[in-house]
Amino acid sequence: MKKQDYLILLSLFILTLISVTGKCSMDFSEFTTRGFEGKGPLEFNSPEDVVITRDGQILVADQNNNRIQVFDAKGDFARFLPAKVTEATIRFSPPANENNSERKAREREENRLNKLQNSFREPLGIALDNIGNLYVSMMKDDIILIIDFKSGNVVGSIGKSGKQPGELYYPMDIDISSAGHIAVSEFRNKRVQILDVNGNCLKELRYQEQDAKNNISSIAPRGVHWTNDNRLIVTYPTYNQVVCWEPYEGAVIWRYGGIKGSNDGEMNNPSFICNGVDGSILVSDTLNHRITEISRTGKFNAHYGKRGSAPGRIYVPRGIALTTDENLVIADQGNNRLHFFRPGQATLTLREAKQFALKDDWTNAITRISKVLYLQPNNEQARDLMVNALYYFGNEAFDKGDYIKAEENYRRVLKYRPEDSSIKEKLDAVFWASNQETIAIAVLVVVGIIVGLFCLWIGKVLVLRLLNKKD
Numbered sequence: 001m002k003k004q005d006y007l008i009l010l011s012l013f014i015l016t017l018i019s020v021t022g023k024c025s026m027d028f029s030e031f032t033t034r035g036f037e038g039k040g041p042l043e044f045n046s047p048e049d050v051v052i053t054r055d056g057q058i059l060v061a062d063q064n065n066n067r068i069q070v071f072d073a074k075g076d077f078a079r080f081l082p083a084k085v086t087e088a089t090i091r092f093s094p095p096a097n098e099n100n101s102e103r104k105a106r107e108r109e110e111n112r113l114n115k116l117q118n119s120f121r122e123p124l125g126i127a128l129d130n131i132g133n134l135y136v137s138m139m140k141d142d143i144i145l146i147i148d149f150k151s152g153n154v155v156g157s158i159g160k161s162g163k164q165p166g167e168l169y170y171p172m173d174i175d176i177s178s179a180g181h182i183a184v185s186e187f188r189n190k191r192v193q194i195l196d197v198n199g200n201c202l203k204e205l206r207y208q209e210q211d212a213k214n215n216i217s218s219i220a221p222r223g224v225h226w227t228n229d230n231r232l233i234v235t236y237p238t239y240n241q242v243v244c245w246e247p248y249e250g251a252v253i254w255r256y257g258g259i260k261g262s263n264d265g266e267m268n269n270p271s272f273i274c275n276g277v278d279g280s281i282l283v284s285d286t287l288n289h290r291i292t293e294i295s296r297t298g299k300f301n302a303h304y305g306k307r308g309s310a311p312g313r314i315y316v317p318r319g320i321a322l323t324t325d326e327n328l329v330i331a332d333q334g335n336n337r338l339h340f341f342r343p344g345q346a347t348l349t350l351r352e353a354k355q356f357a358l359k360d361d362w363t364n365a366i367t368r369i370s371k372v373l374y375l376q377p378n379n380e381q382a383r384d385l386m387v388n389a390l391y392y393f394g395n396e397a398f399d400k401g402d403y404i405k406a407e408e409n410y411r412r413v414l415k416y417r418p419e420d421s422s423i424k425e426k427l428d429a430v431f432w433a434s435n436q437e438t439i440a441i442a443v444l445v446v447v448g449i450i451v452g453l454f455c456l457w458i459g460k461v462l463v464l465r466l467l468n469k470k471d
Contacts, residue, residue, distance in 0.1 A: 026293060026302065026304070027344055027346075027347035028304050028341035028342065028343070029343070029347070030341070030342050030343070030344050031311060031339060032075070032311070032339075032340045033332070034075040034337060034340065035336065037336035038336075041077040041080075042069070042076075043336075044065065045063070045064035045336060046062075046063045046064040046333055046336070047060050047331035047333055047336065047337075048063045048272075048331060049123075049124060049173065049272060049318070050126075050272075050318075050331050050338075051126050052323055052329065055073075056073035057070055057071065057072060057073065057078065058075065058329055058338075059071075059126055059134070060319065060331060061124055061319065061331075064122065066120055066122060066123070067081065068123055068136065069081075071338075075340060081152050082117045083151065089114070091113060091154075091155050092106055092109070092110065113154045113155065113157075116143075119141075120138075120145070122138065122140050123138060124137050124138075124139045124171075124172055125137035125173035125184070125185075125224075126174070127174045127175050128176070130180070132148065132150060133147065133148060134146070134148075134149045135147075135174055135176065137172060139172060139187075142159065142162075142168040142169055142170065143157050143158070143160065143161075143171075144158040144168070144184065144199075146158070158182070158198075158199035159195075159199055165204065166193075166199050166200055166201045168186055169186050169187075169188045170186055170187040171185070171187075172221070173185050173223045173271075175224050177226040177230055178226070178228075179230070181194050181202060183224040183226060183232055183247070186221070187221070188220070190218040190219065191205060191218065192224060192232070192247075194248075202248075203247060203250065207221070207234070219236045220237075221234050221235065221236055222235045222236065222237045222272075223270070223271050223284075224273070225273035225275075225281070227279075227296075228275070231244055231246060231247070232244070232247040233273050233281055235270040235271055235272075235273060237269040237270055240258060240259060240260045240269065240270065241255055241256065241257040241258045241270070242255070242256040242270055242281075242294065254297060254298030255298065257270065264303075267283075268286070268288040269286045269287040270283050270284065271283075271286045271317075272319045274322055276293055276322065277322075280293050280295055280301055281293070281294045281295075282294075282322065284330075285303075286317055289307035289308075289315055289316065289317065290317070291314075291317060291320060291328070291330070292304075304341070305317065305341075309335050314332045314334075315332060317330050317332060317339075325342075328340070328341040328342070346372050346375040346379065349368045349372050349375075350369075350372045350379070350381060350382055350385075352368050353366075353368035353372065353382070354385070356368065357385060357388070365385070366393075369385050369389060386416050387413050390412050390416075393405075394409035394426065398430065403430050407427065410423055410430065411427070
């Protein structure tokens with residue numbers, strides 16, 4: 001096989017390895033906790049939703065403390081939202097040539113928003129739009145508040161109590177799509193509404209199932225999450241199910257769960273949702289006290305976390321968010337704290353090794369693969385990569401005529417893949433290539449001996465004939 005063809009196949013193998021192992025590619029082997037129960041900064045009372053800003057700030061709906069806490073990327077406290085209303089609080093600057101009726105309307109709106117800001121209570125779902133506004137679902141007030149994230153002031157609201165389109169009844173979670181459409185789950189209206197920025201209803205989604213009495217009834221939703229391809233993921237805790245919608249058509253694409261339990265494919269009161277890696281979905285499987293990873297097609301991938309109060313264990317997880325460097329932030333509600341789970345050193349090093357391998361930089365790749373195998377000797381991905389690295393260096397040495405080094409690399413493959421059927425062929429090739437000169441000399445010697453013997457025989461025959469003629 002030509003070296004170029006080999007490198008193409010090797011690159012395809014690496015891509016396949018990354019895609020196939022992506023099913024369980026996440027790793028949360030390292031962790032830290034921040035906070036505890038209380039009313040001060042970095043103290044919580046029933047934390048709910050979690051979102052992360054583009055610059056890495058972490059926002060937590062601290063529900064029973066009637067506030068939102070903002071932290072930096074390390075989990076250090078920054079401030080509370082909303083800001084306190086003071087005499088200096090001005091949301092809307094008076095326009096030039098404002099007439100009396102316009103001034104009164106502006107003042108009425110300022111007073112209304114001041115009251116909402118002062119009476120801010122029990123935030124549950126939170127979501128950020130693309131222009132720096134924070135949307136907050138106020139479950140007890142049947143309203144969504146809009147907070148200017150920079151100033152911390154309430155600058156608007158959406159909805160009012162009711163059952164009609166655009167009205168709200170016990171709003172739970174919210175999320176905002178890339179197009180600016182707001183998905184809000186209503187527990188008591190048993191529906192998900194998709195609203196525009198003005199609060200107009202664009203679509204209602206009602207999920208129905210057959211109950212124990214064989215009646216078809218709507219199921220109350222809890223968590224909502226827009227995917228990158230504008231599908232809508234919704235959790236239904238009373239039915240222990242996660243549903244993926246094509247929202248504007250009102251069509252169900254896939255379902256996950258539907259059975260209460262703790263086995264693979266089962267759930268117990270799922271709540272909040274966030275993106276995983278490679279298109280996967282992470283769901284707080286709240287009363288199973290774990291995070292469940294589901295593939296983009298609704299198949300089980302993995303479970304993360306165990307019940308408990310010790311660091312590294314979670315109890316009644318709610319809001320979840322994944323940072324750009326794959327740190328998972330969990331509102332550990334039962335323990336009134338934040339949990340930060342992050343990949344271990346072996347996982348991070350293995351990712352570096354894969355990237356170097358894809359660039360055909362095996363010199364840097366193999367040092368990282370070796371480090372992973374030192375940390376995790378049985379890591380299958382690392383072992384497979386090591387085999388390919390050894391093949392690469394073995395073939396390279398073979399092409400350069402360094403047969404001792406080639407044989408050394410090929411024999412090392414057997415340490416990681418003892419049943420590799422290709423090694424015998426490789427070692428045979430090394431043997432014949434490395435002994436070409438010796439074999440050539442041996443052949444020449446043998447040929448020379450044969451020729452010599454033949455000549456002796458011819459000579460003998462000629463001598464005998466001459467002697468016969470004399471007689």
